[in-house]
Amino acid sequence: MAAHAIFRLRTAEELRDEAGRLGLEIPYEEKTSILLEMAPVAGRSVPNRLAVLPMEGADAEADGAPSEWTLRRYRRYAAGGSGLIWCEATAVRRDGRSNPGQLMLTEKTLGGFGKLADEVRAVAKKEWGPAHRPLLVLQLTHSGRFSKPEGTPSPMIVQHNPHLDPLHGLPPDYPLVSDGELEEVRDDFVAAAELAAAAGFDGVDVKACHGYLVAETLAAFNRTESRYGGPFENRTRLLLETIRLIREEAPALLVTSRLSASDTVPFPYGFGMDPEAPERIDLAETKALVSLLARAGVGFLSVSLGIPYWKPHFGRPFDEPVPGGKLPEEHPLEGVARHLRIASELQRSSPGTALVGAGYSWLRAFGPGVGAAMVASGRTAVVGLGRGALAYPDFAKDLAARGRLDPRKVCTTCSLCSHLLRQGRRTGCAVRDAEVYGIS
Ligand SMILES: Cc1cc2nc3c(=O)[nH]c(=O)nc-3n(C[C@H](O)[C@H](O)[C@H](O)COP(=O)(O)O)c2cc1C
Numbered sequence: 350m351a352a353h354a355i356f357r358l359r360t361a362e363e364l365r366d367e368a369g370r371l372g373l374e375i376p377y378e379e380k381t382s383i384l385l386e387m388a389p390v391a392g393r394s395v396p397n398r399l400a401v402l403p404m405e406g407a408d409a410e411a412d413g414a415p416s417e418w419t420l421r422r423y424r425r426y427a428a429g430g431s432g433l434i435w436c437e438a439t440a441v442r443r444d445g446r447s448n449p450g451q452l453m454l455t456e457k458t459l460g461g462f463g464k465l466a467d468e469v470r471a472v473a474k475k476e477w478g479p480a481h482r483p484l485l486v487l488q489l490t491h492s493g494r495f496s497k498p499e500g501t502p503s504p505m506i507v508q509h510n511p512h513l514d515p516l517h518g519l520p521p522d523y524p525l526v527s528d529g530e531l532e533e534v535r536d537d538f539v540a541a542a543e544l545a546a547a548a549g550f551d552g553v554d555v556k557a558c559h560g561y562l563v564a565e566t567l568a569a570f571n572r573t574e575s576r577y578g579g580p581f582e583n584r585t586r587l588l589l590e591t592i593r594l595i596r597e598e599a600p601a602l603l604v605t606s607r608l609s610a611s612d613t614v615p616f617p618y619g620f621g622m623d624p625e626a627p628e629r630i631d632l633a634e635t636k637a638l639v640s641l642l643a644r645a646g647v648g649f650l651s652v653s654l655g656i657p658y659w660k661p662h663f664g665r666p667f668d669e670p671v672p673g674g675k676l677p678e679e680h681p682l683e684g685v686a687r688h689l690r691i692a693s694e695l696q697r698s699s700p701g702t703a704l705v706g707a708g709y710s711w712l713r714a715f716g717p718g719v720g721a722a723m724v725a726s727g728r729t730a731v732v733g734l735g736r737g738a739l740a741y742p743d744f745a746k747d748l749a750a751r752g753r754l755d756p757r758k759v760c761t762t763c764s765l766c767s768h769l770l771r772q773g774r775r776t777g778c779a780v781r782d783a784e785v786y787g788i789s
Contacts, residue, residue, distance in 0.1 A: 351680040355668040356713060356762070364715050373686040376722030383721050384732060385749050388432065390703045391603050391648025393551065395484045396477070398724055399745045400433035400705050400733035401426045402651070403488045403554075403607065404766070405451060408775040413440065413453025414461030418775055422742075423465055427472035427483065429743035433705065433731055434469060434483050435607075435651060438490040438556060441541040444505065445491030445534070445562065446498040448773045454489070454541045459548055462487070466549035487545045488554040488607060491534050493526075493562030495658060500773055505530075507565040508572040510618045516658055526562075528576050534562060535591045542595040542602060552603030555591050559664065560656035563588050564609055567638070570617035584620075585638055592645050606642065607651040610635045610691045613663045614656060632691065636698045649703035651733065652692050657767070663687070665736065666711040667762040671771060674764065681711045681762070689719070693728035703730035710737035713759040717748055736760040740778040 351371050358364050361377055368375040385397045408418035415423075426434050439452040439462075446453060454462055466485055473483050494504040494513060502517045505526045514523070526534075542553045557563040566587045572578020577587050588606065595604050611621030611630040623631035639650065655663030661670070662677035666684030670676055677684075688708030696704045706729040709716035720732030734744060740760035741747075747754055758781060765779035765788060777786035 350678055351683060353676045353678065354680055356681070356711065358715065361715065361718060364712075367682060368686070371680055371682055373682060375682065375686055375689065375719060376726060377715070377718045378722040378725055379718060381717040381721040381748055381752060383724050384717055385745075388703075388730065390433070390484060390730065391605070393484060393603070395432040395731075396481045397430070397432035397745060398731045399431045399748070400435055400731050401429075401431045401738040401742070402705075402707055402733040402735035403435045403437040404735050404739050404776070405437045405447065405770055406776045407448050407450035407770055407773055409450050409452045410461070411449070412458055413446070413451070413455065414458035415452060415465045419452065420465060420468055422777065423469050424472045425742035426738065427469040428476045428746075429738075430473075430477055430481070430745035430749060431738070432483055432745075433733075434485050435554065435705070435733070436465070436485065436487045436550075438488050439541070441489050441491055441534070441537040443498050444503065445493070445496055447490075447492040447495055448497050448770070449500050450773060450775070454487070454544050454548075456544070459544050462545070462548035484552070485550050486552040486554055486603070486605060487550045488556050489538055489541050489545070490556040491537075491562040493560070493565050495561060497773075505562060507562070508569045508578060510614070512614045512618055513560065513656070513659060525572070531566070531577055531587055535587060535594070538591045539594045539598055542604070543599050546599040546602045550602070552605055553595065554651065555588060555595070555604065555606045557588050558607045558609035558653045560609070560612060560659065563591070564612070564620070568612055568614070568618060568620040581634060581637065585641060589641060589645055592642070592647060596646055603648070605647055605649050605651065607653055608635070608638070609653050609655060610695060611654060612656055613654065613660060630691070632694055636695065639695055639699045639702060643699055643702050647702070649705065649730070651705040651707070652695060653707050654688060654691065661767065664708075665762075665767075666708060667764050668711075669763045671764045671768045684708065685711055689723060689728070692723070696728050696730070700727075705729070705731040705733045707733050707735060710734055710760045711762050714754040714756045717754060736762065736766055739766055740781040
């Protein structure tokens with residue numbers, strides 16, 4: 350591990366030199382046109398290989414419907430031209446909301462979600478023409494141990510975890526969610542997926558990342574006497590059952606998942622870790638799961654990493670931590686390289702699954718060059734931006750017009766968006782969209 354450092358790269362040569370100095374493999378292509386080509390994703394044709402990754406805005410109405418602020422964010426993404434718009438975490442029921450401003454899809458809010466899907470399509474069409482139809486995926490979630498439906502923690506936990514329980518001061522006798530309750534949540538995912546189809550989304554994501562409820566079942570090594578804990582077959586059951594039921598009930602809908610390829614929490618409390626060396630990432634089970642998902646009809650997957658409330662740098666390499674947060678003991682480029690290595694390994698082991706990669710925002714204007722090299726070498730199918738899209742929603746447009754991004758518009762990885770979200774405030778880019786989201 351190298352010491353943490355902030356971004357100072359001015360040229361692609363400096364990026365190459367820095368990667369060489371740190372002993373990292375960061376592929377780079379000057380020409381980024383491959384990212385703007387039409388691409389097959391799960392049998393559909395998407396207008397380009399650029400994705401807006403799910404980014405919670407904490408700006409929903411009290412009942413969970415998209416507000417005018419939510420619509421503003423998505424109109425900006427739609428006008429920006431990305432081929433895949435992966436809409437943010439949307440609770441399938443009230444007790445699974447991560448904050449009182451999280452989107453929630455119910456019969457009551459269905460109309461609002463229909464409006465969101467319609468507006469995205471209309472804005473994309475107006476800006477880019479009738480042939481440009483972005484793939485619209487809605488991420489469905491239950492926040493599990495990170496639920497805060499009324500603004501204070503109200504955890505639903507699958508197993509006790511000595512690394513995560515202290516985050517909320519959970520006592521050893523804090524009750525575990527029962528199998529029956531997990532099955533109710535599963536059925537709520539299915540009901541929400543049917544509503545997403547009715548609202549006009551192309552697909553739904555059964556969120557299985559970042560330590561939320563479904564992700565926690567993947568790591569439930571210590572949950573005993575349960576259909577959802579212990580052996581691999583049990584730990585993957587909730588995710589696979591949910592996907593199978595959604596496919597049965599809403600056959601026209603694409604079904605996908607956002608997976609933390611590894612939780613980075615030591616074995617046996619985290620998924621994707623090495624039993625022989627508990628702190629080391631090991632993708633053996635992740636690869637097995639990706640191939641089971643492919644067999645279950647999942648043609649594309651979004652790959653993420655880690656648990657943001659525990660060690661956020663794994664998922665989102667940054668220059669600055671959230672105010673009061675710690676700097677990690679690694680260089681952010683090491684974090685970027687980890688994302689690239691994991692996406693490459695999973696794409697190699699499941700070549701038929703279109704993988705959507707993450708972790709590019711720290712690279713600023715060099716992100717597309719690295720993404721283009723990843724796509725050109727078959728190491729990922731689609732390149733996603735999370736914080737980068739919040740800061741620069743029209744990044745695809747600038748890439749199409751000029752072949753490069755404007756360094757004055759890129760994300761600065763300052764973590765203020767994470768800070769806003771943690772405070773339950775309306776979330777956006779405090780730097781590039783300061784009139785709306787600036788912190789004084
Ligand atoms: C403010 C904020 C909100 C996020 N919301 C979500 C979300 O709703 N669902 C999700 O899967 N990931 C979410 N993420 C993670 C991002 O999608 C993405 O994986 C992460 O920021 C790393 O990609 P990047 O380097 O392009 O930002 C969020 C991240 C941030 C900073």
